[in-house]
Amino acid sequence: MGKYFQEEIETASREEIVKIQNEKIVKQVKHVYDNVAYYRDLMDKKGVKPEDIKTIDDIKKLPFLTKADLRDAYPYGLLGTDLKDCVRIQSTSGTTGKRVVAFYTQHDIDLWEECCARAIVAAGGTNEDVVQVCYGYGLFTGGPGLNGGSHKVGSLTLPMSSGNTERQIQFMMDLESTILCCTPSYAAFIAESLAEKGYKPEDNKLKAGIFGAEPWTEEMRQAIEKGLGIKAYDIYGLTETSGPGVSFECEEQTGMHINEDHFYAEIIDPDTGEVLPDGEVGELVFTSLDKEAFPLLRYRTRDLCVLSRKKCSCGRTHVKMSKPKGRSDDMLIIRGVNVFPSQIETVLLNEGYTPNYQIIVDRKNNTDTMDINVELTPEQFSDKVAEVADKEKALEGAMRTMLGIGPKVHLCAPKTIVRSEGKAVRVIDNRKLH
Numbered sequence: 001m002g003k004y005f006q007e008e009i010e011t012a013s014r015e016e017i018v019k020i021q022n023e024k025i026v027k028q029v030k031h032v033y034d035n036v037a038y039y040r041d042l043m044d045k046k047g048v049k050p051e052d053i054k055t056i057d058d059i060k061k062l063p064f065l066t067k068a069d070l071r072d073a074y075p076y077g078l079l080g081t082d083l084k085d086c087v088r089i090q091s092t093s094g095t096t097g098k099r100v101v102a103f104y105t106q107h108d109i110d111l112w113e114e115c116c117a118r119a120i121v122a123a124g125g126t127n128e129d130v131v132q133v134c135y136g137y138g139l140f141t142g143g144p145g146l147n148g149g150s151h152k153v154g155s156l157t158l159p160m161s162s163g164n165t166e167r168q169i170q171f172m173m174d175l176e177s178t179i180l181c182c183t184p185s186y187a188a189f190i191a192e193s194l195a196e197k198g199y200k201p202e203d204n205k206l207k208a209g210i211f212g213a214e215p216w217t218e219e220m221r222q223a224i225e226k227g228l229g230i231k232a233y234d235i236y237g238l239t240e241t242s243g244p245g246v247s248f249e250c251e252e253q254t255g256m257h258i259n260e261d262h263f264y265a266e267i268i269d270p271d272t273g274e275v276l277p278d279g280e281v282g283e284l285v286f287t288s289l290d291k292e293a294f295p296l297l298r299y300r301t302r303d304l305c306v307l308s309r310k311k312c313s314c315g316r317t318h319v320k321m322s323k324p325k326g327r328s329d330d331m332l333i334i335r336g337v338n339v340f341p342s343q344i345e346t347v348l349l350n351e352g353y354t355p356n357y358q359i360i361v362d363r364k365n366n367t368d369t370m371d372i373n374v375e376l377t378p379e380q381f382s383d384k385v386a387e388v389a390d391k392e393k394a395l396e397g398a399m400r401t402m403l404g405i406g407p408k409v410h411l412c413a414p415k416t417i418v419r420s421e422g423k424a425v426r427v428i429d430n431r432k433l434h
């Protein structure tokens, strides 16, 4: 197998990509208008008819869909085909509220798995690899998506699902896994567990990891790469658009190529809905260009990032998105200052701490408080109270510089913060603002 899973489309010229998008959007808007009453109503309210959409640029005329729409239309309101034509249901993890369900025809499954296969090949995967998938299987899209992608590549697939870290390690070593797929927080936990068992990074046969489904920083990437002795690739996706594989990293590791032949991306100002030019940070909006069963148009992801069309050394031509900073609703507003958990992760890893931390936000006497519990490694752990207090002060200073506000840092004993096997829970907000 070569460098690409589907070379022709992955390296197509801009003109070719736009041509495909123009053809697909006209067909897709008609499909949605004819079959999805919920969206037809939104278009009618906006006074847009399918005939008004002649090219991909006309997409701006269409109404947005939000998570609230998905909840209103739950469960069948956005279905684009007969249920008898659907072969699968998946669901969101429910990280930010009630779960959303998505439907797939066989065609939808195929295109999703092909997107995941592109990601695996971009990470160096071939039919000679052993791909250990420890994303959760079941309703969550992580396991099924990478599993299907790995089959399409022809790799030997280990459908481990998440959890049971002992067994993950045993199979990884015995069956000589070469590619690991899981959330970055679980990858960090696996690396930690391997080290505890006395394994060095060079003792495993892993060469690459494909990690996503939650925000993670460059510092976290370096820590995982070092801990496992691999190259760590990012992968992004959401249930609403199919699952992982909407975009993926190539060897350049300067953003994730969006599979533009299937998903059209826009960046908008989250407050005004205005489309922003490439290079500006805003909310990512996706249109599924050819999904049949759950064909969302202009879906607002709430993920904040930047698009870039800079030429990529890997030869792929599809637009790249930056690592999402987190969702707009992950952003904490502490005493009026915007704080992202990813900023805290950056400081911790830069200061030599582990990614085992938890942020606790509360409101006392009408003032927001932020406490950060940070776990120490056995080597860092000390009984000397003065030493701990000094370290806490130093970390509080570094946090203040990064965030613009001063949180309270508490250094905790090793193994006191719960490890994540799926998406990590980084923030506990006790303010009950919602």
Ligand code: ADP
Residues within 6 Å of the ligand: 091, 092, 093, 094, 095, 096, 141, 211, 212, 213, 214, 215, 216, 234, 235, 236, 237, 238, 239, 240, 301, 303, 323, 324, 326, 327
């Ligand atoms: P839920 O919304 O319940 O978490 P999903 O499991 O579909 O449902 O998760 C999709 C979300 O996960 C995305 O909208 C995004 O916020 C996050 N996500 C997925 N991949 C990445 C990634 N590589 N980096 C950062 N965030 C990611």
Ligand code: ZN
Residues within 6 Å of the ligand: 250, 251, 252, 257, 312, 313, 314, 315, 316
């Ligand atoms: Zn590239």
